[in-house]
Amino acid sequence: MSALAYEHVATKDAPWPVADCDMINGGDTAWVLVSMALVLFMTPGLAFFYGGLVHRGSVLTIIMQCIVSMGLTAIIWFFLGFSLAFGESAGGIIGNPASYPLFLSLDPCTPAGYPMQSSGTIPGLLFAGYQMMFACITPALITGAFADRVTFPAYLLFISLWIILVYCPFAHWIWNSNGFLNQWGVWDFAGGIVVHISAGFAALASIFVVGSRKYASEEERTALQVPHNRTFVALGTGMLWFGWFGFNGGSALSAGGMAVFAVVNTCVSAGVAMFLWILIEWAHVGKPSVVGACIGAIAGLATITPCAGFVRPWAAFVIGVVAAFFCYGCVLLRDVFKWDDALDVWAVHGMGGWIGSILIGVFADPILGGPAASGEQFAKQLAAAVGTAVYSFIVSFVLLHLVNLITPVVPSDADIAEGLDSSMHGEHAYDEDAIKAKANKGGWGDDQEITSEYPQQAHVQPQFFTQEPQQPPQQFVQEPMQHMAYSEMPLKAYSEYPQQPPVHPSTLNPQPSTFNPKLISEPESVILIVR
Numbered sequence: 001m002s003a004l005a006y007e008h009v010a011t012k013d014a015p016w017p018v019a020d021c022d023m024i025n026g027g028d029t030a031w032v033l034v035s036m037a038l039v040l041f042m043t044p045g046l047a048f049f050y051g052g053l054v055h056r057g058s059v060l061t062i063i064m065q066c067i068v069s070m071g072l073t074a075i076i077w078f079f080l081g082f083s084l085a086f087g088e089s090a091g092g093i094i095g096n097p098a099s100y101p102l103f104l105s106l107d108p109c110t111p112a113g114y115p116m117q118s119s120g121t122i123p124g125l126l127f128a129g130y131q132m133m134f135a136c137i138t139p140a141l142i143t144g145a146f147a148d149r150v151t152f153p154a155y156l157l158f159i160s161l162w163i164i165l166v167y168c169p170f171a172h173w174i175w176n177s178n179g180f181l182n183q184w185g186v187w188d189f190a191g192g193i194v195v196h197i198s199a200g201f202a203a204l205a206s207i208f209v210v211g212s213r214k215y216a217s218e219e220e221r222t223a224l225q226v227p228h229n230r231t232f233v234a235l236g237t238g239m240l241w242f243g244w245f246g247f248n249g250g251s252a253l254s255a256g257g258m259a260v261f262a263v264v265n266t267c268v269s270a271g272v273a274m275f276l277w278i279l280i281e282w283a284h285v286g287k288p289s290v291v292g293a294c295i296g297a298i299a300g301l302a303t304i305t306p307c308a309g310f311v312r313p314w315a316a317f318v319i320g321v322v323a324a325f326f327c328y329g330c331v332l333l334r335d336v337f338k339w340d341d342a343l344d345v346w347a348v349h350g351m352g353g354w355i356g357s358i359l360i361g362v363f364a365d366p367i368l369g370g371p372a373a374s375g376e377q378f379a380k381q382l383a384a385a386v387g388t389a390v391y392s393f394i395v396s397f398v399l400l401h402l403v404n405l406i407t408p409v410v411p412s413d414a415d416i417a418e419g420l421d422s423s424m425h426g427e428h429a430y431d432e433d434a435i436k437a438k439a440n441k442g443g444w445g446d447d448q449e450i451t452s453e454y455p456q457q458a459h460v461q462p463q464f465f466t467q468e469p470q471q472p473p474q475q476f477v478q479e480p481m482q483h484m485a486y487s488e489m490p491l492k493a494y495s496e497y498p499q500q501p502p503v504h505p506s507t508l509n510p511q512p513s514t515f516n517p518k519l520i521s522e523p524e525s526v527i528l529i530v531r
Contacts, residue, residue: 035250192306200350273300
């Protein structure tokens with residue numbers, strides 16, 4: 001925004017205006033620095049969360065889509081994005097791209113303004129970096145909707161255009177003090193509209209462009225839609241929840257009372273929504289699940305985001321209740337309409353941010369530094385939530401069709417059948433998948449090829465099972481991790497595997513042609529030890 005600019009004073013003793021330096025608060029700066037790191041931490045957390053929810057053939061694909069956003073979006077933000085969002089406003093619609101290219105005019109003592117405070121107490125350069133983290137995670141959120149259905153080149157082109165045409169305008173309209181929605185009186189504490197509505201409704205648009213996933217049978221559909229690693233989902237949820245304290249708490253841009261309310265409200269809403277989601281799922285499907293608990297927590301986090309610093313904890317509790325029932329209902333609605341939003345991005349992020357933005361008009365307390373709840377405020381929030389959702393949907397829909405004219409958006413049937421990890425990136429998340437893929441291609445007959453590709457994995461043909469547990473050969477005990485086909489099953493005391501009598505390889509089989517890939521798919525039946 002134009003208020004960040006200042007007339008540079010180039011003297012030996014005061015390289016920056018003394019008045020500006022005096023405005024910077026060390027405590028506020030430290031808190032936002034930590035918050036910046038916390039928000040960055042959320043993107044790898046999202047990668048784990050999404051990676052656990054997809055099937056094993058697309059794990060690396062969706063992780064790559066999340067991780068690459070951290071690099072590509074940061075570059076766009078550095079050269080152009082920050083200026084479009086927070087530069088000198090052109091009619092309240094978009095910022096002047098010449099305002100801060102390369103973060104020029106953002107020196108350590110340049111104060112940062114913000115729509116929620118009249119003057120800044122943190123450096124403008126820190127503000128630009130903190131907002132960069134928001135820009136990085138937002139397009140990554142979209143990836144969960146079109147899992148298994150978008151090529152990597154098309155994804156890179158799409159998010160590059162989307163950041164410029166959707167995210168930056170949203171940030172300018174609401175978070176720039178001269179943005180037209182900000183001037184009208186619309187509030188968004190930490191990204192209910194700017195992040196969650198923009199990404200959620202872009203995700204909804206994407207599934208109308210790429211279509212539904214194709215399956216050979218109902219059995220295949222059921223198998224491939226089951227989360228392949230629930231541990232990743234739980235880990236990702238913990239990382240996201242932890243990072244969300246910086247996402248919401250840091251948006252106060254100070255280490256004061258507003259940040260405290262934001263952090264506490266974040267935890268209250270997430271906890272309530274998670275527990276209620278468990279109960280709803282328990283009543284609906286008969287059993288509570290770890291995945292359901294994690295999704296419920298994310299729903300609570302997304303819904304409290306737009307009003308985290310504007311409401312009191314009792315209101316955050318109510319918002320958590322609303323988040324659980326509302327977002328769960330949206331998941332069921334998605335099933336009714338047969339929208340293949342693979343990881344519920346629209347239902348949880350899009351609609352969570354949507355309802356949370358509206359609830360500012362119901363629960364906001366002006367004593368905390370935000371707006372006052374009123375019918376007028378409710379109407380403004382509702383209009384902004386609907387309008388931005390429509391804008392994001394339409395622009396995203398058009399962008400994907402334009403990208404498809406340049407490079408195919410949807411992978412070929414052959415690439416999908418092979419698995420996007422392999423066809424797009426030439427990798428497998430798990431070694432056993434790489435081994436099976438090699439076997440299926442008939443490559444096991446060439447000893448030299450196998451030896452060069454898998455230098456530490458000669459093949460063992462187990463000859464018999466012993467009924468009496470015996471101590472394994474000493475060389476296998478000394479270096480257990482080098483001899484396991486399944487790294488997640490380290491060699492432990494046999495008492496820890498009472499139902500698994502040990503396998504003693506009596507001979508090493510140097511002929512790869514005798515390798516039986518079926519052994520890989522039955523880890524509970526045999527511990528495959530390889531030299």
